[in-house]
Amino acid sequence: MGKAMVAAAAALAMGASALTGWARAQDIPSGPELPEFDEPPSILAILAHPDDEITIAPALAIAARSGGEVALVFATSGDAGPGSSGLEPGEALAALREDEARCSASALGLEQPQFWRLGDGTLAPLARMPDSPARTLAARVAEAVERYEPDVVMTWGPEGGYGHSDHRMVSAVVTQVLAGMGDGRPDLLYSAIPADPAIAAPPGFEDWARTDPALITDRIGYERVDLEAAGEALGCYESQFPQEARAALIPMLHGMVWRGKVHFRLAFAHEF
């Protein structure tokens, strides 16, 4: 996620659409039971940095636990984000963060993640140039969608959570590629924090963008075991979060943001 999360950590985020069988916003199951999947959806989650998946971790965990194929891809390996590690930016840091991401994926019950290694912080600058990392990212996204044929693609919203340029670019490029597809386009879900005036932003999330609840299309309910998996996944990221944050962040997100369901906004309508 990045520096904002690390700063926050010392004190202390975030049923799918018609085809997946997850409930729509107006039809939320109230019980703790598993969503009733006709067929578990396959999910391709495309994110910017190792640890970004924590913001949607319980949703990934329950999807995998329900038997759906869940592929996790990181556009960069976070080589510019030492977090709380004290390491210098560079390859050693990237290798460490990749190991942490493998640990996180295992905790969530996922297959090993893919690393596209496009360079932390490099996606936005010079994006229009012919050989830019952003153009490579677009090609990789297209290849991944063709390879995995997911029912659902999950990524950052256009705001990138708290505005990180890599997050924004991953969101924009994934959106661009899927918008260009014809038949067979997967559902594109943006992770979202619902705007609820009754709920204060958790400490450290004051700068995170909120989404009008009227635009939240998908709320993926999870169970305690999924929350525990999310906690275990976060615990893998020793380079990014001090110990007290690794202990406190997931309960805080559960209590103040997720509250039993991870929220998403469907990017493209199914029908007109």
Ligand SMILES: [Zn+2]
């Ligand atoms: Zn990030």
